[in-house]
Amino acid sequence: MNTLIVCATKEQDPIKTLLYASLKPLKEMGIKFHAEFYTSNSKGLSKVYNDTIYGDTSKKGTVYDCYMFVHDDVYIDDAFVFDKIEDSFQEYDILGVAGASNPEIKSPALWHLMTKKEEWRGAAGHFSPDNSQIAITSFGPMPAKVDILDGVFLAVNAEKIIKAGWKFN
Numbered sequence: 278m279n280t281l282i283v284c285a286t287k288e289q290d291p292i293k294t295l296l297y298a299s300l301k302p303l304k305e306m307g308i309k310f311h312a313e314f315y316t317s318n319s320k321g322l323s324k325v326y327n328d329t330i331y332g333d334t335s336k337k338g339t340v341y342d343c344y345m346f347v348h349d350d351v352y353i354d355d356a357f358v359f360d361k362i363e364d365s366f367q368e369y370d371i372l373g374v375a376g377a378s379n380p381e382i383k384s385p386a387l388w389h390l391m392t393k394k395e396e397w398r399g400a401a402g403h404f405s406p407d408n409s410q411i412a413i414t415s416f417g418p419m420p421a422k423v424d425i426l427d428g429v430f431l432a433v434n435a436e437k438i439i440k441a442g443w444k445f446n
Contacts, residue, residue, distance in 0.1 A: 278363045280310040281341045285318040285325040286349035294349035304358055311341075322346070322428065323445035324372045329438065352404070362432045364416075367421070370437040373426035375399035375416050380425045388425045389416075398423050 284296050291297045291314035300312055315325055326346050342364070343362060347353070365372050377392035378401055389397065397416035404411055433443075 376423035376426035
């Protein structure tokens with residue numbers, strides 16, 4: 278699976294991000310993927326992500342099977358993440374780590390504030406302040422179909438979303 282990982286960060290140097298630190302060992306293991314860091318970013322994430330897929334920053338002539346949109350403070354600690362995503366694309370076209378069903382769209386546009394707690398799904402890990410421990414927050418059963426996803430980690434089936442004209446908003 279030809280994958281592009283996209284990260285928009287305010288950092289001037291991607292090496293300073295937790296995401297970059299997590300990708301380095303994956304590369305060293307010979308796992309193949311591409312990563313694009315938009316540094317010193319001041320654009321909205323929707324603009325960066327849509328431009329990556331459809332517009333100014335898209336890689337002309339490069340075809341990706343998967344776009345992963347990941348926040349700079351995410352640490353990917355799974356050498357099989359790409360295999361798991363590819364397997365999950367058999368059932369879902371857009372994947373995330375946390376989300377919910379039946380949102381009431383309102384401001385602020387935060388998935389966990391627009392939904393009832395019993396509709397939450399997924400989980401996320403959080404480092405302790407000194408990075409010595411990881412706590413897992415479980416939001417609900419997974420895998421599960423949801424209507425809204427947290428944007429911290431999203432993987433999209435490129436062929437399906439492009440064919441559907443699907444965009445971030």
